[in-house]
Structures are given as C-alpha cells and as structure tokens.
Amino acid sequence: MLRVNFVxxxxxxxxxxxxxxxxxxxxxxxQFRLLRRDCDALLVGAGTFRAENYRPLTLDAQRRAWRLENGLTEYPRLVVVSRSLNLDPNHPALAQAPVRPIILTPSEGAVAGADTIRFTTLAQGLEKLAALGLQHVLCEGGPYLFGALTGEDLVDEMYLTLSPLLAGPGSGRIIEGTPHEPRRMRLVHANAAEDGTLLLKYERQRGS
Ligand SMILES: NC(=O)c1ccc[n+]([C@@H]2O[C@H](COP(=O)([O-])OP(=O)(O)OC[C@H]3O[C@@H](n4cnc5c(N)ncnc54)[C@H](OP(=O)(O)O)[C@@H]3O)[C@@H](O)[C@H]2O)c1
Structure with missing residues (x-):
C-alpha cells in the first residue's frame, strides 16, 4: 500500500x-507525524532528502509505543530513491538512523551504511520492499518521485494539505516529470481546521 503526503x-x-x-x-x-507513526517505510526522493532538513527517524516515545502496541516495528525504515547515488553517508538521517536505511536505485553502486535495493521499475522496487515486510509505504515526495509513481499508477492514497496561502509565482507543482494520463481519485474525507487549513484524503479509484 502506497500513501503519498504533500502540502x-x-x-x-x-x-x-x-x-x-x-x-x-x-x-x-x-498529520505528518501521524502518517509517519503508521508506516513501515518512509519513501523520499533524493532531491527532497537533500533539500529538506531530514533528521533520523527516531519518533517520540508515544508514537514508538503506539507502533509496538499495534504490531509494527519500533521505528519506520527510511528509504531514499536515487539514481545518482549522490547521498552523503554522514548525513544524520542516514548515519544516525535507528534502523539501517535503504537506498532504492536503478544504478550500480552503494551508499556506505545503507542497504541497496536495485529496481528496474518502481513497482518492482515496492515489491522488493514488501518482501522485506515493508508493505505500508509512506511517500513524502518530492515532485519527481511522485510523478514517477503516478506514471506507474502505484499511488493508493493521497493526503493533501491545502495551506491558506497564495505563494505567488516561482514555485513548481507537487508533481513533475514525464506526462501520463490522468489518474482518477475518490475523496475519502475533507477536514477544515480552524486556521483555514484544509486536510484532504483521496484514494485511487481504479478501473476508471
Ligand atoms: N510541499 C511538499 O509537501 C513537498 C514534499 C516534498 C518535497 N517538496 C519540495 O520539492 C523540492 C525537491 O524536490 P525535487 O524536485 O528535488 O524532487 P524529488 O522527487 O524529491 O527528487 C528528485 C530526485 O530523486 C531521485 N528520483 C526521483 N524519482 C526517481 C526515480 N524514478 N528513479 C531514480 N531516482 C529518482 C533522483 O535523485 P538523484 O538526483 O540522486 O538521482 C532525482 O534527481 C524541494 O523544494 C522540496 O521542498 C515539497
């Protein structure tokens, strides 16, 4: 099961x-914290991993206890998707990860301190993760990884937070990459928070 979260x-x-x-x-x-609590693996594109301040996936004591009570491992496993393998093994999120991270890559090579899983398609990559017990995957982006996942029609659930903000020109969209046909989604819930944030959950409506 692949769940994607974007704001x-x-x-x-x-x-x-x-x-x-x-x-x-x-x-x-x-919501971000709750989604991390619930997943077996956290999937992130190397661009986002390099740009955003990723920290070791330690989670707080309450969420770790919840995981153990609900039959999950104590910590989710970090999975970084990269073609270039241009990832600093000393990055705290890799070097201080509570569980050995995974680099999912179509390339030859490795990143010190992490396991390597090679894929030809992302579908195959997700199957390999599932074979390791990492079935419930949360993807935190970014746009190119999201575009590649929708390209292969792999997204089961989409959490989208709409922030009450007009950012103005200059930024890209939440999806980039090679164009593909639209994927129809079904609204599961829409929660409006008091501060004007809209929290949306959609699931893939397959066969349409
Ligand atoms: N608003 C949000 O919720 C949200 C979420 C995430 C990110 N972001 C924003 O997005 C921006 C960063 O995103 P980005 O443009 O760098 O996109 P990205 O998808 O995070 O990263 C692209 C990189 O990921 C790897 N990658 C992605 N798909 C791959 C595939 N199919 N096969 C192999 N490798 C693949 C490649 O890494 P290599 O270069 O190592 O080969 C590629 O260059 C930042 O501004 C960040 O703040 C926003």
Missing amino acids: SSLDGAVAVDGLSAGLSGEEDKK
Whole structure:
C-alpha cells in the first residue's frame, strides 16, 4: 500500500523559498507525524532528502509505543530513491538512523551504511520492499518521485494539505516529470481546521 503526503498552497506551490516548511502549519505537522507513526517505510526522493532538513527517524516515545502496541516495528525504515547515488553517508538521517536505511536505485553502486535495493521499475522496487515486510509505504515526495509513481499508477492514497496561502509565482507543482494520463481519485474525507487549513484524503479509484 502506497500513501503519498504533500502540502501545497492554494495556488498550487510545492514550496516557499525552496522548502515546504513555509507551507506547513500546526495541523499539517500533526498529520505528518501521524502518517509517519503508521508506516513501515518512509519513501523520499533524493532531491527532497537533500533539500529538506531530514533528521533520523527516531519518533517520540508515544508514537514508538503506539507502533509496538499495534504490531509494527519500533521505528519506520527510511528509504531514499536515487539514481545518482549522490547521498552523503554522514548525513544524520542516514548515519544516525535507528534502523539501517535503504537506498532504492536503478544504478550500480552503494551508499556506505545503507542497504541497496536495485529496481528496474518502481513497482518492482515496492515489491522488493514488501518482501522485506515493508508493505505500508509512506511517500513524502518530492515532485519527481511522485510523478514517477503516478506514471506507474502505484499511488493508493493521497493526503493533501491545502495551506491558506497564495505563494505567488516561482514555485513548481507537487508533481513533475514525464506526462501520463490522468489518474482518477475518490475523496475519502475533507477536514477544515480552524486556521483555514484544509486536510484532504483521496484514494485511487481504479478501473476508471
Ligand atoms: N510541499 C511538499 O509537501 C513537498 C514534499 C516534498 C518535497 N517538496 C519540495 O520539492 C523540492 C525537491 O524536490 P525535487 O524536485 O528535488 O524532487 P524529488 O522527487 O524529491 O527528487 C528528485 C530526485 O530523486 C531521485 N528520483 C526521483 N524519482 C526517481 C526515480 N524514478 N528513479 C531514480 N531516482 C529518482 C533522483 O535523485 P538523484 O538526483 O540522486 O538521482 C532525482 O534527481 C524541494 O523544494 C522540496 O521542498 C515539497
């Protein structure tokens, strides 16, 4: 099961000054933490991993206890998708990861301190993760990885937070890459928070 989580401004920006932090308020952060609590693996594109301040996926004691009570491992596993393998093995999110991270790559080579899983298609990559017990995957982006995943029609659920903000011109969308046919989604819920943030959940409506 692949779940994707993004935050966007009302005018569709994926970032403010190159980071998602300018879009994210308390309600989005709450959801972000809950989604991380619930996944077996956290999937992220190397561009986002390099741009955003990724920290070791330690989670707080409450979320770790919840995971253990609900039959999950204590920590989710970090999976970084990269073609170039241009990833610093000393990056804290890799070097201090509570569980050995995984680099998912179509390329030859490796990153010190991480396991390597090679894929030809992302579908195959996800199957390999599932074979390791990492079935419930949360993807936190970014836009190119999201575009590649929708290209292969792999997204089952989409969490989208609309931030009450017009970011203005300059930023890209939450999806980039090679064009493909539209994928129809079905609204599961829409929650409006008091600060004007809209929290949306959609699921893939297959066969249409
Ligand atoms: N608003 C939000 O919720 C949100 C979420 C995430 C990111 N963002 C924003 O998005 C921006 C960064 O995104 P980005 O443009 O760099 O996109 P990205 O998708 O995070 O990263 C692209 C890189 O990921 C790797 N990658 C992606 N798809 C791949 C595939 N199919 N096969 C192999 N490798 C693949 C490649 O890494 P290599 O270069 O190592 O080969 C590629 O260059 C930042 O501004 C960030 O703040 C916003």
